[in-house]
Amino acid sequence: MASRMGLIGCLVIVVALLKCATAQTQIASVEYEVGDSLGWAVPPNTSYYSTWASTKTFYLGDSFYFNWPWTGNQNVVPVPKPYYDNCTSGGIIIASPVIYTPPSTGTYYFICIVGDHCERGQKVAITILPAIGSPKSSDSSLTVGAFFAMLATTAVISFLHLV
Numbered sequence: 001m002a003s004r005m006g007l008i009g010c011l012v013i014v015v016a017l018l019k020c021a022t023a024q025t026q027i028a029s030v031e032y033e034v035g036d037s038l039g040w041a042v043p044p045n046t047s048y049y050s051t052w053a054s055t056k057t058f059y060l061g062d063s064f065y066f067n068w069p070w071t072g073n074q075n076v077v078p079v080p081k082p083y084y085d086n087c088t089s090g091g092i093i094i095a096s097p098v099i100y101t102p103p104s105t106g107t108y109y110f111i112c113i114v115g116d117h118c119e120r121g122q123k124v125a126i127t128i129l130p131a132i133g134s135p136k137s138s139d140s141s142l143t144v145g146a147f148f149a150m151l152a153t154t155a156v157i158s159f160l161h162l163v
């Protein structure tokens with residue numbers, strides 16, 4: 001009776017650990033509104049969008065909504081870093097509404113090239129990290145799960161030997 005209870009207890013732990021490992025692969029992607037309540041506009045200061053980005057961690061699969069009212073005169077131009085640094089107005093203007101989903105990891109740079117908006121801080125750099133649950137990270141979480149499952153199995157065997 002006691003050994004059966006122990007066995008059931010360990011099986012519950014193993015199932016819980018396996019569920020845990022699987023759950024890690026199912027974290028949903030997030031759609032961010034760039035600049036939160038300000039949206040995409042000339043910010044109150046030049047550090048506004050870098051502060052906005054630095055308070056968050058972005059993963060592959062996340063998307064970015066550049067939101068401005070239809071009356072607003074804004075645009076979104078994906079540019080290489082030197083253009084971002086210097087507010088160089090090269091590149092392709094994306095029309096509103098803009099929801100951009102970076103296709104891979106790395107840092108993406110966006111500027112608004114209306115007037116002096118970029119110089120006044122309407123630019124954002126977004127760094128995309130590998131998705132949680134991408135093959136690499138889910139492998140390691142499965143390994144952790146498998147390790148604990150092995151420990152639990154060993155516990156069952158030792159328990160059965162004891163009784």
Ligand SMILES: *[C@@H]1O[C@H](CO)[C@@H](O)[C@H](O)[C@H]1NC(C)=O
Nearest residue numbers: 043044045046047048049051
């Ligand atoms: C920039 O503006 C935001 C929003 O008004 C404010 O929270 C932040 O402290 C300002 N940063 C600087 C460096 O002035």
Ligand SMILES: *[C@@H]1O[C@H](CO)[C@@H](O)[C@H](O)[C@H]1NC(C)=O
Nearest residue numbers: 081082083084085086087088
């Ligand atoms: C950026 O601006 C600086 C200073 O004006 C200049 O020296 C540099 O060559 C510019 N870089 C690019 C890539 O335009």
Ligand SMILES: [Cu+2]
Nearest residue numbers: 074112114117
């Ligand atoms: Cu603008």
